[in-house]
Amino acid sequence: MSSPFLSSTLPAPLDWTQRHHAFALPAEVTYLDAASRGPLLRAVQAVAHHAVDAMAAPWRLPFDAWVQQIEQLRVLAAALLDGDAEAVAMVPSAAHGLATAARNLPLEHGDAVLVLEGQFPSNLLIWQRRCAEAGAHLVAVPTSTDGSVTDAVLQTIADTPALRIASLPHAYWLDGRVLDLNRISAAVHASGAALVLDLSQSLGVLPPDLTCWQPDFVVSVGHKWLLGPMGLAWLWVAPQWRTAGVPIEEHWIGRDAGSSWEFPIAAAPLYRSGARRFDAGGVADPLRIAMATAALQQINAWQPAPIAAALGALTTQWDTALQARGLGSWCTPGHAPHLTALEPPAAALDAVTTTLNTLGVICTRRHGRLRIAPHLSVTDDALSQVIAALPGR
Structure with missing residues (x-):
């Protein structure tokens, strides 16, 4: 039975170089929906299993330890x-x-x-x-x-x-x-x-x-x-x-x-x-x-500032590539490094949504926008493939 003491079940945090492998996401998915719910860390998944097992004997967790x-x-x-x-x-x-x-x-x-x-x-x-x-x-x-x-x-x-x-x-x-x-x-x-x-x-x-x-x-x-x-x-x-x-x-x-x-x-x-x-x-x-x-x-x-810098590089890549394709009007000016939105013309929105779904992209569509919210699970290559597949005007 799992130990009730959290210190005995917590895995050590991963270092920065392992960040892309820290998440328990299916390989076929490009997850751009952290603004709805953050991607599940493998460490969080593992400790959750231990905690559920420990529920079988709640008396083994002393009050002071809790x-x-x-x-x-x-x-x-x-x-x-x-x-x-x-x-x-x-x-x-x-x-x-x-x-x-x-x-x-x-x-x-x-x-x-x-x-x-x-x-x-x-x-x-x-x-x-x-x-x-x-x-x-x-x-x-x-x-x-x-x-x-x-x-x-x-x-x-x-x-x-x-x-x-x-x-x-x-x-x-x-x-x-x-x-x-x-x-x-x-x-x-x-x-x-x-x-x-x-x-x-x-x-x-x-x-x-x-x-x-x-x-x-x-x-x-x-x-x-x-x-x-x-x-x-x-x-x-x-x-x-x-x-x-x-x-x-x-x-x-x-x-x-x-x-x-x-x-x-x-x-x-x-x-x-x-x-x-x-x-x-x-x-x-x-x-x-x-x-x-x-x-x-x-x-x-990992610290927020490096996270922001890494995600900012992704969304900058996103904006730059769209502008190069003549789709700069679809971008959101003044957005945060980790959160932006794609706003194609209304007539193209369904086609863009269908393309993203076909690619296994997970994002939220709301009020005429597709919200783009990557976390560290997203790589440059994955984002490039998404951008390249987007239909034009």
């Missing part, structure tokens, strides 16, 4: 944010983390909340509800413009004196266009508004600068660019909310009940330190902890 695994994983996640494990909470989804932000940030009648037009639903629906409750209103930054999304955000901030909260991504989920959060965060803070960031399409590739950006809350799912399991996401919490913030659920793991584990009727135990008060119930099961630990160990070993 807590230690949780805290080790928290440190790994923090290393990709600002290095402070006290700032990080475990939640089941980006939506849960965003609901936590919406629960805590003040919003009054007449206030405005800024989002992107076409923003991912998790970072839209909660603000629609919160605005309806408070008598506030949403302001949408246009994203269909040919100009810079960053400039559009800055102009909207300047045009919105009632701005109270800005909730934004680092990379636009549909086509990877990057927001300059250095400039945007400065404008948000100058307006007196709070800043919430959804880094689900960037964390693990684009290094965040939280010291510069000074957000109130940051969320990211774990199953995209962090290469972990679904159902375990991350919430970073600014210092003021670690002491004054209220979680959206109450359960024993968020409270410090001491060794006696008593919960008296008269008063609840104090919250645990740091952002742990925001840890969600039920997410830290040994299976997800094991998978996320293997994934984040590998991401931290």
Whole structure:
């Protein structure tokens, strides 16, 4: 039977030269859909099997060892944010983390909340509800413009004196266009508004600068660019909310009940330190902890900046080859190194989609675009074959 101790089953992270062989993908597939779900690492697959086997004897995992695994994983996640494990909470989804932000940030009648037009639903629906409750209103930054999304955000901030909260991504989920959060965060803070960031399409590739950006809350799912399991996401919490913030659920793991584990009727135990008060119930099961630990160990070993450089070389190759074929208008200007979109004319979209499917290319088609989101499993040669097979205008 597998050991219940995670340290005994975790494979060592692979070095950079082995990156193309790190993923458990079928040989006939070119996977360009990491923006939907990251490709499965072989290490994550292996440790998941061990964790499932260990479920047959849950009593063999001591409570203290389980807590230690949780805290080790928290440190790994923090290393990709600002290095402070006290700032990080475990939640089941980006939506849960965003609901936590919406629960805590003040919003009054007449206030405005800024989002992107076409923003991912998790970072839209909660603000629609919160605005309806408070008598506030949403302001949408246009994203269909040919100009810079960053400039559009800055102009909207300047045009919105009632701005109270800005909730934004680092990379636009549909086509990877990057927001300059250095400039945007400065404008948000100058307006007196709070800043919430959804880094689900960037964390693990684009290094965040939280010291510069000074957000109130940051969320990211774990199953995209962090290469972990679904159902375990991350919430970073600014210092003021670690002491004054209220979680959206109450359960024993968020409270410090001491060794006696008593919960008296008269008063609840104090919250645990740091952002742990925001840890969600039920997410830290040994299976997800094991998978996320293997994934984040590998991401931290490779490091986001080299990952971004390697993926940027791929998407630059993509853009250059399309331009050489006279298909430059299909490209997305200003995209992130790891995420872009192919936007052929509407009349050609079905033919392009069929060609990619025939080649075994996995990508997402949405709103007239084919989203191109490679990870390190994709080689230069594989991408060249895809580009060469694309039909023309």
